[in-house]
Amino acid sequence: MLCIDLNCDMGESYGVYTLGYDELAMPYVTSINVACGFHASDPRNMLKTVKLAKKYGIAIGAHPAFPDLVGFGRRYMAASAEEIKADVIYQVGALWALCKSEGLTLQHVKVHGALYNAAEKDMAVATAIAQAIKSVDEKLYMICLGNSTMVKAAQNVGVKYVEEAFVDRAYTRDGTLVPRKQDGAVIHDVNRVAERVLSMVKDKRVTSIDGSIVEISAQTICVHGDTPGAVEMIKAIREVLDQQGIQMKAFGK
Numbered sequence: 001m002l003c004i005d006l007n008c009d010m011g012e013s014y015g016v017y018t019l020g021y022d023e024l025a026m027p028y029v030t031s032i033n034v035a036c037g038f039h040a041s042d043p044r045n046m047l048k049t050v051k052l053a054k055k056y057g058i059a060i061g062a063h064p065a066f067p068d069l070v071g072f073g074r075r076y077m078a079a080s081a082e083e084i085k086a087d088v089i090y091q092v093g094a095l096w097a098l099c100k101s102e103g104l105t106l107q108h109v110k111v112h113g114a115l116y117n118a119a120e121k122d123m124a125v126a127t128a129i130a131q132a133i134k135s136v137d138e139k140l141y142m143i144c145l146g147n148s149t150m151v152k153a154a155q156n157v158g159v160k161y162v163e164e165a166f167v168d169r170a171y172t173r174d175g176t177l178v179p180r181k182q183d184g185a186v187i188h189d190v191n192r193v194a195e196r197v198l199s200m201v202k203d204k205r206v207t208s209i210d211g212s213i214v215e216i217s218a219q220t221i222c223v224h225g226d227t228p229g230a231v232e233m234i235k236a237i238r239e240v241l242d243q244q245g246i247q248m249k250a251f252g253k
Contacts, residue, residue, distance in 0.1 A: 002218050002244075003218040004201050004252040006237065007031040007143070007171045008112070009050030009063055012040035012226060020226040026052060028234045030250045031059040031220065033143075036091035037243060038075025041066035047098050056104050059109035059250035063248035070143065073113035074180065081128040084115070084230045088132035096136060107252040109133045110143035110164070119143070119153075120176060126153035134159040140253060146216045147175050162251050165206065165218035167197045167237065169228065173212040184209055186224075190233050196242040201246055218250050 006077055010026065011034040012019045019040065026032065032050050035041035041049075052220055053060050065073035067087065079087070092109055099106045111119060111129055119126040126144075130153045135141050140162070144150035146163035154161035168187045170178040177183040187193055200221060206214050241248055 001086040001247050002201060003249060004218075004241065005030050005059075005162070005250055006241075007033060007061070007220050007222050007235075008225040008234065009035070009112070009222075010225055010235045011035045011046055011063075012017055013045045014069070016041055021231050022049060022225065024231045025225045025234050026056050026058055026144045028238045029058065029140040029223075029229075030218055030248050031060045031107065031252075032110075033063035033112075035063050035112070036065070036095050038067045038087065038091055039069060039071075039112055043098070046095060047101075050095075050098050050102050050104065050223060054104055056233070059107040059252055060095070060099055060104060061110050061141075062106060063091040064115070065108070065112035068114070073115065076118060078116045084125060085132045085135075086130055089136055092133065092136045092140075103137050106137065106140060107250060108143055108162070109142035116145070117177070117179075119150050120148040120224045121151050123153060123192045126150045127157060128155050129156050130157035130161075140172055143220060145175075146218050156183060162219040163217055164220045164222055164227070165200045166191050166222045167200065168223050168233065170209040171206055173208045173210055173214065173215050175214045175216070178209050186227060188227065188229060188233075190229065190236045193223070194235050194236045196243060197237050198240060201241070222247045
């Protein structure tokens with residue numbers, strides 16, 4: 001039986017500001033990536049998200065980023081490898097402690113935004129992230145963009161990892177994500193997203209923005225929870241996977 005994990009970024013509200021559709025979307029995913037305070041969220045919202053995941057039995061991962069609250073972590077920062085490693089350890093450690101306070105175990109780490117984009121191409125950045133994850137807990141998985149430098153870094157460092165595909169983001173012909181500033185980078189059509197998830201899971205391929213076929217091997221599929229129509233999109237993905245007899249479960253279980 002085919003099996004896949006569906007992950008979603010959550011816990012990105014900050015103070016009195018609410019972002020995303022966490023409570024509506026969470027019952028339909030199997031893993032979540034919780035913002036750790038550097039691009040979004042705060043201790044209270046992090047704990048609230050952990051408790052919500054506990055309620056629904058969802059696997060929890062840390063979602064560390066560059067320290068960029070104003071830019072939502074989507075602006076590149078010229079941080080050194082040493083700084084990146086320390087920042088990731090700090091953020092993962094905070095969520096790890098909040099999970100422990102609820103009797104839960106952290107499953108994985110998936111870096112956010114510009115840090116993720118840098119890691120998919122820059123070996124020094126990807127290595128710093130992998131080293132940080134392993135230093136906190138060797139049982140943690142690193143979520144890596146499929147076929148990217150992140151995978152090689154995880155292998156070199158010896159950290160557990162899974163490869164990821166993005167169902168609601170466009171790909172270039174070389175397998176990288178189309179920059180968000182480019183037209184067509186984010187896919188909003190629910191039917192198209194449903195078709196893409198089946199192609200990714202069953203055929204292990206995705207059609208790039210220029211029509212090329214990109215081979216992928218993903219153990220987890222990401223759908224963003226803060227885009228308009230996200231809940232309907234997540235429900236549609238779940239429905240089409242169920243119809244095809246594809247089991248959904250967290251990769252760490």
